[in-house]
Amino acid sequence: MARVKHPPSRGAAGAAHRQQQQRQQQQQQQQQESQHTEASMHLAAGSRPRGAPGGPPGRRQRAHPGVKALKEIRKYRNTTELLIPRSPFFRLVREVAQKFTPPYAGMYR
Structure with missing residues (x-):
């Protein structure tokens, strides 16, 4: 019989993991906000964005x-x-043709 995979139970370990993820997300948001404020300060100083x-x-x-x-x-x-x-x-064709025809070719027409 095949093995059945069970989803992890939401216990104390799951709650701690969720809290850790929330903290990481908050830190990332704070870093992004601080970067945005720095960028706006640079724009206010007269520089323009790269693109x-x-x-x-x-x-x-x-x-x-x-x-x-x-x-x-x-x-x-x-x-x-x-x-x-x-x-x-x-003109070019006529000149080249004259170079390659013998001088007496037109005499006996």
């Missing part, structure tokens, strides 16, 4: 290397825009 906006902007966090390049690649993949304008590209 509050305002003041001079700090340095922005740098992105990891290559993140910007990957973002540009994704952008240009989705567009049909020419990366090199048409006329400069056409």
Whole structure:
């Protein structure tokens, strides 16, 4: 037969434990209240809390290397825009083609 687990009885030991927990909670509350009053005193003196906006902007966090390049690649993949304008590209192709064609190629047309 399986063993049955019984909840602890609320006797003298349970009451002492509850009292100890209540004391700890009260101490924690008092510490928190004292911290809040210290913080309000600092605010009254003219300083602002850490997370509050305002003041001079700090340095922005740098992105990891290559993140910007990957973002540009994704952008240009989705567009049909020419990366090199048409006329400069056409001039470049004509120049390269002239370098590789023999000088007498156009003479016998």
